[in-house]
Amino acid sequence: MAKKKILTLGFSVYGDDTEYCEFDSQTSLLDWDIILIQPDISDYSFRGSEYFQGKRSLSDYDSFNLKSRTEHWKREIKTAIDHGKIIIFFLDNLQEVYIATGEKQYSGTGKNRQVTRIVGLCSNYDILPFKIKITNTKGKEIKLAPKKSEVVSTYWTNLSDNSSYQVIVEGDAVIPCLQTKHGDKTVGFILNSNNSNGALVGLPNINFSDESFFDEEMEEWSEKGKQFSHNFVKQIVNLEKAFKQEGDLTVEPEWAKDVQFKLRSEEIANNKLLVLEEKISKILSEKEEALEKLSKLSKLRNLLFEKGKPLEFAILDALKILGFSVSQYEDADSEFDAVFESEEGRLIGEVEGKDNKAVNIDKLRQLALNIHEDLQREEVLTPAKSVLFGNAYRLIPLIDRQNPFTEKCISAASVSSTALIFTPDLFVVARYLHDNKNARFSKQCRKAILNAVGRVNFPEVPSSSEKKVDSVVSNND
Missing domain, CATH: 3.40.50 (Rossmann fold)
Known part of the structure; x- marks a missing residue:
């Protein structure tokens, strides 16, 4: 058996x-x-x-x-x-x-x-x-x-x-x-x-x-x-x-299923069942499409709690929403987490997620090396703006998080003119721009990154009724 x-x-x-x-x-x-x-x-x-x-x-x-x-x-x-x-x-x-x-x-x-x-x-x-x-x-x-x-x-x-x-x-x-x-x-x-x-x-x-x-x-x-x-x-x-x-x-043997043995009411019920099955199939197909769309939309929230590749992909999506053209770069000698540019300028970013700690200077050294390697490429004529994306204390509720970057990291960023972006801050503006077309505000956000030395202070979203996460992030500035 x-x-x-x-x-x-x-x-x-x-x-x-x-x-x-x-x-x-x-x-x-x-x-x-x-x-x-x-x-x-x-x-x-x-x-x-x-x-x-x-x-x-x-x-x-x-x-x-x-x-x-x-x-x-x-x-x-x-x-x-x-x-x-x-x-x-x-x-x-x-x-x-x-x-x-x-x-x-x-x-x-x-x-x-x-x-x-x-x-x-x-x-x-x-x-x-x-x-x-x-x-x-x-x-x-x-x-x-x-x-x-x-x-x-x-x-x-x-x-x-x-x-x-x-x-x-x-x-x-x-x-x-x-x-x-x-x-x-x-x-x-x-x-x-x-x-x-x-x-x-x-x-x-x-x-x-x-x-x-x-x-x-x-x-x-x-x-x-x-x-x-x-x-x-x-x-x-x-x-x-x-x-x-x-x-x-x-x-039931096959011969007993012949139409000559079927009841009229059975035929009616069977036809009704076929119609229902077709409707169910259509609904399930629509449901799968909705689930797939929902899954893609929800990935922006990875800016709040993720690390590694999921965090990198969420950052790239957010930067696109802000109006940047974005990519990741990799060749035999170099690998960059994020390369993004707009009419305001060109930037290179490194990404760091910390479970229960602030982001330190480790990634700044890697970021400086990336800027130098990028400048060595023939097609690059000027140094890119360096940006460090940090999701510190990622497993802790936003309201309970401490300063996302260490004092040493902030001091080193000022020397290298690096912009420091706390990814939940990025989530707030990206969420607004995802739901509202506002070219002026998106440009203000891009300039905030390009002009920042140290932590980026994004402009306030043009809305009087912010959700809790907005106030939580701003309270920790």
């Missing part, structure tokens, strides 16, 4: 019997025989810096991503079940966050005008293609349900000691297979497909990150973790086999 292809989403186990998949993946579940899911959106909730009604509230960006991923997995789970796949869902604790709905309410006028962002709840259980009520509660005392539990009995005999319930489930769509020992509350369920041998099985949670499963000193799985993983995979394969045997449907 061919080896079963097993995918894990939200957790991993030891060995090559399974393949791990991240929540943010675009993976199709149709490529797998057995899909194991432990719903977890904690990465999103950790990033939520605001609260609403006692729960984390996500930014518009994270809200869109979480909603998109949730809809992806909901669609994939339903499709996989309808195509005969077995999905095993480990019932972890309910995680809820508030996400932006895209709607806003406005009140007041003029300076008193207020904008209220409308949010809605999203949970890690929203990836299920049916509605159930989930209540957080914990316990270990679990029994097999009086009916429909035979198929999970062997699994439960072998893995009950590793299992505990984190939630109680209520819903008409589910068939209980495991219940609390007292009160007969559902903590495990089965949902069979009406169209195939597929099924979704909800089982009490297993702590796949148990400390005893890992050897911290060796930074690898412990023997106990390895033994558990091997036994776990074995029981999962046996569980899938039990489901296939219990619900073994005869595959």
Whole structure:
């Protein structure tokens, strides 16, 4: 018998019997025989810096991503079940966050005008293609349900000691297979497909990150973790086999699909389905285009927190927005992070990102060397203006950052007439110019760079209602 292809989403186990998949993946579940899911959106909730009604509230960006991923997995789970796949869902604790709905309410006028962002709840259980009520509660005392539990009995005999319930489930769509020992509350369920041998099985949670499963000193799985993983995979394969045997449907032969055997209402339903599939295909295509566009637009924010190549590319994009023609230069002898010019002059830049430090003089030495090497080229007649782009303390919120350049760096920059650009400052003006065509302001920004010695002070954006990031950056000048 061919080896079963097993995918894990939200957790991993030891060995090559399974393949791990991240929540943010675009993976199709149709490529797998057995899909194991432990719903977890904690990465999103950790990033939520605001609260609403006692729960984390996500930014518009994270809200869109979480909603998109949730809809992806909901669609994939339903499709996989309808195509005969077995999905095993480990019932972890309910995680809820508030996400932006895209709607806003406005009140007041003029300076008193207020904008209220409308949010809605999203949970890690929203990836299920049916509605159930989930209540957080914990316990270990679990029994097999009086009916429909035979198929999970062997699994439960072998893995009950590793299992505990984190939630109680209520819903008409589910068939209980495991219940609390007292009160007969559902903590495990089965949902069979009406169209195939597929099924979704909800089982009490297993702590796949148990400390005893890992050897911290060796930074690898412990023997106990390895033994558990091997036994776990074995029981999962046996569980899938039990489901296939219990619900073994005869595959419809080709001759039975002939038009002479089809109902008239079936033809009507099929034609409607084709129309819907075409609409869905068009919508998904438009969605992918929108996602690609959003991804490109969001890269400008890399000026706030990135380093290395992602920061370099964001700087190049920002300089284009300011009206520079830009490039990166590399030959056998030289490599420049940024070469940019306009009618006002020609400049060469070096880029530095620091996690928790100010930008020091290290890059100034490299920048001076680049200016000299550039001048040695035959086509270059005058020295380029030197610019050091620094994203200091990049992992710290803007409001908490200290001076982005060291005193020694500022002193050396004045000697070499180098312009120092704090990349969040560049973000403020680039964001404005991206959203507003203003040739005069863009020219002022270019001149500010060309004329600066030391830190560049960009002109204030011509708007009376700046967003928080603008005031945060200016407060640290």
